[in-house]
Amino acid sequence: MDYASSEPPPPAPHRGHPPAGPRSEDALPATAAAAVKVVIVGGFGVGKTTLVGSVSEIRPLTTEETMTQAGVGVDDTAGVERKTSTTVAMDFGRISINEELVLYLFGTPGQQRFWFLWRGLFEGALGAVVLVDTRRLEVSFDVIGRLEERGVPFVVAVNAFPDAPEHPLEDLRAALDLPDSVPLVVCDARRRDSSRDVLMTLMRYLHSLAASPEAL
Amino acid sequence: MSNPGRDWEDGTPERLYVITGGRSGPVSPVPLDLVTLIIAKTGPRPGMQPEHAAIMRMCRSPLSVAEISAYLALPVSVVTVLLGDLITAGHVLSRPPVAPAKLPDLALIEAVIDGLRKL
Ligand SMILES: Nc1nc2c(ncn2[C@@H]2O[C@H](COP(=O)(O)OP(=O)(O)OP(=O)(O)O)[C@@H](O)[C@H]2O)c(=O)[nH]1
Numbered sequence: 001m002d003y004a005s006s007e008p009p010p011p012a013p014h015r016g017h018p019p020a021g022p023r024s025e026d027a028l029p030a031t032a033a034a035a036v037k038v039v040i041v042g043g044f045g046v047g048k049t050t051l052v053g054s055v056s057e058i059r060p061l062t063t064e065e066t067m068t069q070a071g072v073g074v075d076d077t078a079g080v081e082r083k084t085s086t087t088v089a090m091d092f093g094r095i096s097i098n099e100e101l102v103l104y105l106f107g108t109p110g111q112q113r114f115w116f117l118w119r120g121l122f123e124g125a126l127g128a129v130v131l132v133d134t135r136r137l138e139v140s141f142d143v144i145g146r147l148e149e150r151g152v153p154f155v156v157a158v159n160a161f162p163d164a165p166e167h168p169l170e171d172l173r174a175a176l177d178l179p180d181s182v183p184l185v186v187c188d189a190r191r192r193d194s195s196r197d198v199l200m201t202l203m204r205y206l207h208s209l210a211a212s213p214e215a216l
Numbered sequence: 217m218s219n220p221g222r223d224w225e226d227g228t229p230e231r232l233y234v235i236t237g238g239r240s241g242p243v244s245p246v247p248l249d250l251v252t253l254i255i256a257k258t259g260p261r262p263g264m265q266p267e268h269a270a271i272m273r274m275c276r277s278p279l280s281v282a283e284i285s286a287y288l289a290l291p292v293s294v295v296t297v298l299l300g301d302l303i304t305a306g307h308v309l310s311r312p313p314v315a316p317a318k319l320p321d322l323a324l325i326e327a328v329i330d331g332l333r334k335l
Pocket residue numbers: 002003006042043044045046047048049050051107109159160161162187188189190
């Protein structure tokens with residue numbers, strides 16, 4: 001898939017030479033009691049890693065999962081069920097909210113069904129940010145549809161690439177068929193304050209949902 | 217996916233099979249989320265499997281399952297099996313994530329907003 005094939009996998013650890021783990025300045029305080037997560041989802045090259053990296057207190061790390069899919073091989077004349085497995089990787093970052101609470105941000109390519117099969121990725125997430133490149137809106141339709149299906153609350157952030165044509169937000173909202181209630185903002189994923197504001201927009205939206213659940 | 221064939225890796229499952237002793241979970245006595253925090257009760261014990269010892273070392277301070285997977289360069293499902301062993305043996309503790317109910321808790325959201333403001 002896009003992410004894993006665009007970057008070489010991390011080197012496998014040597015048995016007997018286990019990797020060190022976090023640098024001491026990356027260690028969480030012993031008081032860290034619980035974590036929450038937010039998923040940054042968007043098409044290939046839209047700026048997910050950039051956004052995660054610009055707000056994360058640690059250099060983004062990569063985690064992976066092996067997905068097993070049952071499928072019928074095209075070469076099998078008998079139509080025998082075969083199991084194939086693939087490794088999907090995603091990067092993530094971390095923000096310590098306070099002494100007890102930690103926020104993790106997972107940057108996830110959205111164009112593939114199996115991301116939504118990664119158990120525990122969207123389940124239990126506070127919400128999601130759909131990162132959009134206006135030059136390739138079509139990727140976002142699918143992502144937004146899947147989030148709606150799953151009842152994952154989300155906001156949409158347009159990552160403003162300089163060479164992308166500028167569209168009024170209301171036109172984008174119409175093109176994405178977004179309800180008026182879903183926040184739509186413009187950001188520059190390279191900038192920490194801008195990325196932070198995107199997360200803030202999501203949190204304020206979640207706050208409004210939690211404060212008036214009848215609005216759902 | 218531009219080139220589906222390239223993404224299917226063959227060699228890897230065997231290596232993973234060795235590390236987990238052929239088990240593929242779920243064998244953890246508690247459910248483990250990507251952001252469950254793990255903390256070791258002690259340093260590594262003599263005779264531990266290298267992966268177990270590595271986890272014991274890196275979890276001297278709390279660390280999420282996702283971070284452990286990243287530092288070990290092992291899939292989350294394999295890490296989950298390894299952590300299950302350590303939890304069952306009482307070597308590490310797990311701190312479950314804040315589970316947002318149907319709707320997240322107002323106080324939790326407010327805490328996150330406060331934290332982000334300080335960034
Ligand atoms: N001009 C501009 N460039 C950006 C912005 N965000 C990201 N980029 C650049 O766009 C390229 C892709 O960004 P990434 O953050 O790697 O995108 P990604 O979504 O993680 O990509 P994949 O993981 O490969 O799907 C990089 O070269 C970034 O430097 C932005 O806001 N403005």
